[in-house]
Amino acid sequence: MSIFSYKSYSNSNKPKKLVFFLHGYNSCVEDLEPSIDILKQHIKDCLFIVPSSSMVCERNNLKKQWFALTDIDPERKRRKIETPTDEIIEMYNKTSSRISKVAKDVNLLISEIQKEYNISDKNTYVMGFSQGAMLAIYVSLTRDNEIAGAFSFAGTICGKDSLEKEIKSYPNVYLFHGTSDLFVQYKTLEYTKSWLDKHDISWEAIEYDDIEHYLIDDEMYDAIEIIKRKAS
Numbered sequence: 117m118s119i120f121s122y123k124s125y126s127n128s129n130k131p132k133k134l135v136f137f138l139h140g141y142n143s144c145v146e147d148l149e150p151s152i153d154i155l156k157q158h159i160k161d162c163l164f165i166v167p168s169s170s171m172v173c174e175r176n177n178l179k180k181q182w183f184a185l186t187d188i189d190p191e192r193k194r195r196k197i198e199t200p201t202d203e204i205i206e207m208y209n210k211t212s213s214r215i216s217k218v219a220k221d222v223n224l225l226i227s228e229i230q231k232e233y234n235i236s237d238k239n240t241y242v243m244g245f246s247q248g249a250m251l252a253i254y255v256s257l258t259r260d261n262e263i264a265g266a267f268s269f270a271g272t273i274c275g276k277d278s279l280e281k282e283i284k285s286y287p288n289v290y291l292f293h294g295t296s297d298l299f300v301q302y303k304t305l306e307y308t309k310s311w312l313d314k315h316d317i318s319w320e321a322i323e324y325d326d327i328e329h330y331l332i333d334d335e336m337y338d339a340i341e342i343i344k345r346k347a348s
Contacts, residue, residue: 118225122167131163140246154336183214212278243267250274272304294327
């Protein structure tokens with residue numbers, strides 16, 4: 117049984133599609149509700165699940181995190197423009213054991229919800245913002261069966277050493293990133309693309325000029341169009 121609590125949102129009594137949306141670091145379920153509202157209006161027959169991490173954020177005890185970062189990067193060098201991309205990626209790589217463990221727990225919850233509502237992997241999408249985006253990629257690539265798509269909003273590859281060993285499936289990965297993002301730096305997007313190419317994982321990327329580290333409505337509408345395209 118999953119260790120996570122969650123909120124569910126649905127626009128159907130018998131949903132045929134499932135969207136999992138993972139919140140970011142120093143965040144919570146409620147922070148994603150404006151985005152869920154948009155998705156819910158346009159993706160028909162869909163159940164939306166937003167799980168809450170069980171871990172209190174190390175920087176804000178009113179919010180949550182999926183895994184710790186301060187011991188790995190106490191000076192927040194990953195957010196400094198002068199820090200090289202390779203160094204940023206290596207910081208995230210040090211979380212390998214942490215993200216691997218939480219990904220297994222999230223996948224357990226996904227499978228439980230799928231069984232309850234009789235929804236298959238081919239009709240399941242996993243989305244995430246920031247740290248949740250990193251987790252969304254990890255979760256999607258390590259499921260036993262291929263899901264319909266992984267959506268990363270302002271994320272990058274995290275825990276690459278363990279992820280390379282645990283890849284089981286190869287869903288399409290959709291990358292959304294603002295060009296002014298310094299929290300999960302925009303320049304890491306090129307690394308993410310190259311890593312996915314190296315592992316024969318198909319991807320599409322949409323970049324948003326002058327957008328910093330937050331979700332915007334346009335990202336939701338672009339995600340909606342992708343899901344509609346796949347369903348047609």
